[in-house]
Amino acid sequence: MAVTRASSKPHRRRRTAEQARREILDAAELQLQKAGPDSIRLQDVARAVGVSHPTVLHHFGSRDELVRAVVQRAFETLQSELVGAFHMTEIGEKETLTMLDRIFHVLGDRGFARVFAWLILTAEAPPPSTTMAQIRLVAEAAHAHRRRRPNAKSAPFEDTLFVTMLGAVAMLGDALAGEVVRMSAGLADDPGASQRFRRWLAKLIVEHVDPPSGKRGKRAY
Numbered sequence: 001m002a003v004t005r006a007s008s009k010p011h012r013r014r015r016t017a018e019q020a021r022r023e024i025l026d027a028a029e030l031q032l033q034k035a036g037p038d039s040i041r042l043q044d045v046a047r048a049v050g051v052s053h054p055t056v057l058h059h060f061g062s063r064d065e066l067v068r069a070v071v072q073r074a075f076e077t078l079q080s081e082l083v084g085a086f087h088m089t090e091i092g093e094k095e096t097l098t099m100l101d102r103i104f105h106v107l108g109d110r111g112f113a114r115v116f117a118w119l120i121l122t123a124e125a126p127p128p129s130t131t132m133a134q135i136r137l138v139a140e141a142a143h144a145h146r147r148r149r150p151n152a153k154s155a156p157f158e159d160t161l162f163v164t165m166l167g168a169v170a171m172l173g174d175a176l177a178g179e180v181v182r183m184s185a186g187l188a189d190d191p192g193a194s195q196r197f198r199r200w201l202a203k204l205i206v207e208h209v210d211p212p213s214g215k216r217g218k219r220a221y
Contacts (some may be wrong), residue, residue, distance in 0.1 A: 015051075021059050023049045029070045033111045037067050037118045064122075071115055078106050079134040086145040096202040103171040104198060113175035139164035146209060155209070163205055170201055 015023070027048040031040050042063055046053045060066040082099055085091070107113035143160040173181075178194060187193040 017059070020049070020051060020055065024051070024056055024059060024066070025070055025073055028066050029074070029110075032067070032070060032115060036111065037115050040067060042066070067115065068119065071112060071119060074106060074110070074112050075134055078103065079137055082138045083141040086141040088145075091145065093199075093202050093206050096205055097199055100167060100171060100198040100202055101195075103167070104175060104194075107171055108175035108178070113172055116172070117176060135164055135168050136161065149210065160209070163209060167201065167205065171198075174198075 024045060027045045028040055031044065031048075040063060042056045043053055045066070046056045049056075056066065060069055081102060085095065085099060088095065107116075139157070139161040142164055143155075143157050146155060146160055174194065174197065178197075182188060182190070182193050
């Protein structure tokens with residue numbers, strides 16, 4: 001009696017190039033979040049999506065380029081969300097904290113700080129140049145919003161840029177080493193310390209960008 005064995009080949013279905021690219025990025029990002037950039041293997045990604053290894057290479061060229069594309073997509077989405085937030089009529093401590101929480105979620109909870117650091121330290125796969133420019137785009141949106149405030153029209157752009165850089169560096173550092181730093185500071189057994197740090201940073205930003213306001217914590221930009 002013949003025994004029929006199930007095929008080990010992944011199920012294939014027709015996709016547009018855009019669909020295939022998006023699904024490959026989704027699968028790579030999932031693997032990246034589970035075990036970091038070193039765990040991404042093109043064969044595993046192809047198997048998860050149900051495409052061939054050459055298909056992944058066709059869309060991304062190499063494993064390093066795939067990792068770069070995953071990071072680029074995440075940072076572009078984050079930048080779009082932050083720039084969009086500055087279309088709000090008012091941004092105070094609450095809104096600033098929401099932004100910092102969102103940045104920390106992407107960098108820390110989703111693991112992109114580790115991947116970004118890996119790209120920086122890996123000569124063969126430096127971060128995409130457009131990723132580095134996204135901080136300036138956020139700063140430009142923040143400054144345009146800030147200058148609509150009567151008491152901030154004379155604020156130089158570099159001041160807003162440096163505040164934006166401070167937030168980015170703080171969130172990147174917190175995502176990479178925040179747990180170790182809190183342990184060194186005696187806060188290892190304080191689960192709320194990370195959130196309180198972001199709340200403190202939000203207040204610091206608010207008080208810096210709009211110091212003359214008599215309603216501290218109400219308005220920032």
